Amino acid sequence: xxxxxxxxxxxxxxxxxxxxxxxxxxHADDLPFAGIAAVDxxxxxxxxxxxxxxxxxxxxxxxxxxxxxxxTSNLVEQLILIALIQNFDDVALSLEMxxxxxxxxxxxxxxxxxxxxxxxxxxxxxxxxRENSWMSFYQPLLDWAxxxxxxxxxxxxxxxxxxxxxxxGLAGLGDMEPGDPPRYAIPQATEIEGYKERFTWAxxxxxxxxxxxxxxxxxxxxWDATMADSILKALEDTDKVVHITGRFHIEHRGGTVLExxxxxxETRVLVLSITEPDAKVELLEPDVADLVLIPR
Numbered sequence: 001x002x003x004x005x006x007x008x009x010x011x012x013x014x015x016x017x018x019x020x021x022x023x024x025x026x027h028a029d030d031l032p033f034a035g036i037a038a039v040d041x042x043x044x045x046x047x048x049x050x051x052x053x054x055x056x057x058x059x060x061x062x063x064x065x066x067x068x069x070x071x072t073s074n075l076v077e078q079l080i081l082i083a084l085i086q087n088f089d090d091v092a093l094s095l096e097m098x099x100x101x102x103x104x105x106x107x108x109x110x111x112x113x114x115x116x117x118x119x120x121x122x123x124x125x126x127x128x129x130r131e132n133s134w135m136s137f138y139q140p141l142l143d144w145a146x147x148x149x150x151x152x153x154x155x156x157x158x159x160x161x162x163x164x165x166x167x168x169g170l171a172g173l174g175d176m177e178p179g180d181p182p183r184y185a186i187p188q189a190t191e192i193e194g195y196k197e198r199f200t201w202a203x204x205x206x207x208x209x210x211x212x213x214x215x216x217x218x219x220x221x222x223w224d225a226t227m228a229d230s231i232l233k234a235l236e237d238t239d240k241v242v243h244i245t246g247r248f249h250i251e252h253r254g255g256t257v258l259e260x261x262x263x264x265x266e267t268r269v270l271v272l273s274i275t276e277p278d279a280k281v282e283l284l285e286p287d288v289a290d291l292v293l294i295p296r
C-alpha cells in the first residue's frame with residue numbers, strides 16, 4: 001500500500017497526470033511534502049513543505065543517500081527530482097552509479113543520439129547494484145533529468161582505477177595515466193578518523209590483513225574523492241547539483257561530504273538520507289544526516 005501511495009504522489013506531480021503539485025503555492029506551504037516525511041534527526045521535527053523547499057533552495061549540493069537498487073529509495077528520489085524540476089531551473093544530476101569513462105555515452109544519450117537500450121548496453125550498467133536493476137531504479141532518474149534539460153554527471157571513478165587501489169593502495173595509481181580529463185581524483189580530506197572507524201566496522205567480515213584493509217579504505221576514499229570532485233566541477237557550470245549515492249558515503253559526514261568540504265569549505269551541502277517506511281523517528285541518530293526522508 002505504501003508503494004501505491006508514493007506512486008500516486010508521483011503521478012500527481014507529473015504534468016498531464018492529474019493536478020500539478022501544489023508545492024509552489026502558499027496555501028500548501030504548511031503541509032508535509034507529498035509522499036515523504038522529511039525529519040530533522042536532531043530535533044525529531046517533521047518539516048513542512050515550505051521548510052523543506054527552503055532547505056533545497058539554500059543548498060548548492062544536495063546529497064541523497066539511498067539503499068542501492070531499492071524501490072523505496074527510487075520512488076523518493078523521483079519525488080525529490082520532481083520537486084527540484086518544478087522549482088529550480090539550473091540543476092545537474094550526479095550519479096555514483098556512472099563513472100567518468102561513461103560520460104561521453106551519457107552525453108550521447110542525453111542528446112538523443114543513441115536509444116536508451118543502446119546506452120544501457122554501452123555503459124554496461126544493466127545490473128548495477130543487482131540483476132536487471134538499471135531500468136527499474138536508475139533510468140527513471142535520467143529520464144527526468146533529460147526531460148528537464150539538466151546535465152547528467154557520471155561522477156564515479158572507473159572500475160579499473162578502484163580495482164588497482166583496492167589491491168595496491170594509492171601507490172598503485174603511480175603506474176596509471178590520469179587521463180585528460182582526469183579519470184579519478186586523489187583524496188584531500190584529512191579529518192577521516194570517524195569515517196575510517198565506520199568503514200572498519202562495515203568491513204569487519206572481510207578476511208584481510210592490515211595492509212589489505214588499508215588498501216580497501218584507500219579505494220573507498222578515491223571513490224569518494226572522485227565523486228566530490230565531479231560534483232564540484234559540475235557546480236562551476238550550474239547553480240545546484242543533486243547527487244545520488246549509497247547512504248554510507250554521506251551519512252555521519254561520510255567520505256563524499258568530507259572530500260567536498262576539503263576542496264571547497266564554503267559549499268552549502270544538504271545531506272538527505274532515505275530510510276525505510278517503518279523507521280522510528282525517536283531512534284534516529286542525531287548526526288546521521290541533515291534530514292532523514294521517511295516514505296509515507
